[in-house]
Amino acid sequence: MRTPARHRAFTLIELLVVVTVIAILIGVLLPAIAGARRAGQSAICLSNHRQCYIICRMYADDHRGWGPAVGQPWSTIPNWALVIQQDAGRDGATADDLYANASALVCPTIDHHYPQQMTRTCAMNATGHAGIDDDPDSFDDAANPAFIRFDLVEHAAQIPLILDSAIAFIPGDAPPPTRTSSVIDFRNPTHTATRIGRFHDGGQFNAAMFDGSAQTFAEPLPIWESPLP
Numbered sequence: 001m002r003t004p005a006r007h008r009a010f011t012l013i014e015l016l017v018v019v020t021v022i023a024i025l026i027g028v029l030l031p032a033i034a035g036a037r038r039a040g041q042s043a044i045c046l047s048n049h050r051q052c053y054i055i056c057r058m059y060a061d062d063h064r065g066w067g068p069a070v071g072q073p074w075s076t077i078p079n080w081a082l083v084i085q086q087d088a089g090r091d092g093a094t095a096d097d098l099y100a101n102a103s104a105l106v107c108p109t110i111d112h113h114y115p116q117q118m119t120r121t122c123a124m125n126a127t128g129h130a131g132i133d134d135d136p137d138s139f140d141d142a143a144n145p146a147f148i149r150f151d152l153v154e155h156a157a158q159i160p161l162i163l164d165s166a167i168a169f170i171p172g173d174a175p176p177p178t179r180t181s182s183v184i185d186f187r188n189p190t191h192t193a194t195r196i197g198r199f200h201d202g203g204q205f206n207a208a209m210f211d212g213s214a215q216t217f218a219e220p221l222p223i224w225e226s227p228l229p
Helices: 014-064 080-087 189-194
Strands: 122-125 160-164 205-209 214-217
Touching: 014 080, 014 122, 014 160, 014 205, 014 214, 080 122
Parallel strands: none
Antiparallel strands: 122 160, 160 205, 205 214
């Protein structure tokens, strides 16, 4: 007659070993998963910037080389951000109609930086259109809106059109807290210090260039201080 087999239970030490191994694996895998998530979000952000460039480029093609308004009118078409939203399929013509959290204007990493639901987290390069020195116009002048002549931009692969931007103190007609800075003049040290949105690993930021490429940068390049046509 055979004796029934006995099921041997785990000892406390064996259970502790298993739990320790699982904890070690989690500790190893979590940073890798978080890193992969950040890389994926950065890739989406770069794709968003490229989409914004394409829409602005198409607008310029339809307007004899002139892109959408760099700044004023802030709340209506042809402001660059609202042109992008309208072309992407949003209904309406004003900021209240067109801005939304789910859009190419919002970086997917932004929830880690601002508690409120953001509706724009990128800016347009306004260098040369700030109403100073020999600038032909000013992005803040409602009577004479500023426009960039896309066809005349030199070194298009090296100059950004759209880039990540941050919430910064702006006296006067400042954007609401759900939108970051809308324009950056790279000749202005205050703009480069406070308005660039360093949302990605190591304080980096993403930008779409005037040739349609999109890249990640650690710092602005000296050539970015060249006035745009």
